[in-house]
Amino acid sequence: MSEYQYYEFLAIDRPLDDDEQAAVRSLSTRARITATSFVNEYHWADFRGDPNQLIEHYYDAHLHVTNWGTHRVMFRLPCDLLDPDVVEQYCAGDQLSTLDRGRVRRTRLHQ
Secondary structure, eight states: OOOOEEEEEEOOSSOOOHHHHHHHHTTOSSSEEOSSEEEEEESSSOOOSOHHHHHHHTOSEEEEEETTSOEEEEEOOOTTTSOHHHHHTTOOSSEEEEEETTEEEEEEOOO
């Protein structure tokens, strides 16, 4: 059985400059990379980058989907726009992660 992974990152707030595009290009030679996006499908390997770091440094949104059931969506938002403490009150899944200036806080819901 083959595996399938889809990774997509979007830069919404500002486009990546040439140096930033080169930095993310070093993570994958096959990805479709523009000033505002990074898209790649994997059928036999895995993504070498860290999605958390890419969201923190370059992109504003991320989608990761696999054929074994992983579905991850990440957004980078200013803390003054959406308070992480408020987000935790509205969790609708098994896990919610918020990154607050390099500090990761996780909230698990018990069912």
